[in-house]
Amino acid sequence: MTTQAWNYPEVGGDLVEIVVSEEQIRQRLSEMAARIDEDYAGEEVLLIGVLKGAAMVMSDLMRHLRSDVSMDWMAVSSYGKGTKSSGVVRILKDLDTDLTGRHVLIVEDIIDSGLTLSWLIENLRSRGPASLEIATLLRKPEAAKVEVDVRYLGFDIANEFVVGYGLDYAERYRQLPFVAVLAPHVYGG
Numbered sequence: 612m613t614t615q616a617w618n619y620p621e622v623g624g625d626l627v628e629i630v631v632s633e634e635q636i637r638q639r640l641s642e643m644a645a646r647i648d649e650d651y652a653g654e655e656v657l658l659i660g661v662l663k664g665a666a667m668v669m670s671d672l673m674r675h676l677r678s679d680v681s682m683d684w685m686a687v688s689s690y691g692k693g694t695k696s697s698g699v700v701r702i703l704k705d706l707d708t709d710l711t712g713r714h715v716l717i718v719e720d721i722i723d724s725g726l727t728l729s730w731l732i733e734n735l736r737s738r739g740p741a742s743l744e745i746a747t748l749l750r751k752p753e754a755a756k757v758e759v760d761v762r763y764l765g766f767d768i769a770n771e772f773v774v775g776y777g778l779d780y781a782e783r784y785r786q787l788p789f790v791a792v793l794a795p796h797v798y799g800g
């Protein structure tokens with residue numbers, strides 16, 4: 612068995628620095644949840660998580676919510692094993708739920724180029740929801756190739772490849788409880 616070189620909290624090795632801490636994430640998600648509860652008061656909300664990255668955001672955000680929510684998942688992939696979006700979004704798993712007349716809130720970990728979400732918004736809009744909004748923990752404004760209208764935003768971050776709290780590089784690092792910049796030597800950058 613190999614030893615992991617990224618033994619946190621002493622960030623080093625594969626990780627350059629922590630950009631959003633565990634405590635910052637907790638605090639911000641509870642603020643976002645309070646706003647969601649306010650905005651959807653008296654309504655049923657369908658949360659749609661985008662696998663796999665949004666798994667942690669979904670589970671931590673939804674346990675703060677007091678609204679009447681249900682949950683479904685879609686798996687799409689555009690990054691594969693790299694650090695750049697391929698620009699081609701593929702559905703790997705579709706929803707189990709009919710969106711007609713539903714109040715839908717997409718839950719994402721990150722908006723980077725915006726290509727995944729702009730594609731997803733078009734796709735879901737065509738299914739006839741009563742409303743369609745986005746909640747994302749992270750956004751990289753400098754990386755935007757298309758503008759995406761975000762209703763609930765956690766943090767704007769710099770244009771660096773990050774991992775942790777659901778975000779991966781080649782499927783690794785998702786379990787970190789914080790978001791950190793990945794050292795370029797890991798991906799040959």
Ligand SMILES: O=P(O)(O)OC[C@H]1O[C@H](OP(=O)(O)OP(=O)(O)O)[C@H](O)[C@@H]1O
Nearest residue numbers: 662663664688689690723724725726727
């Ligand atoms: O704004 P964009 O440039 O499109 O990037 C954002 C998307 O990329 C990542 O997913 P990925 O394709 O890596 O799949 P994963 O969630 O399974 O890691 C991330 O979770 C977002 O869904």
Ligand code: HPA
Nearest residue numbers: 723771772773774778779
């Ligand atoms: O910075 C990132 N890290 C991991 N996955 C991602 N998908 C889009 N941007 C990123």
Ligand SMILES: [Mg+2]
Nearest residue numbers: 664690691779
């Ligand atoms: Mg990924």
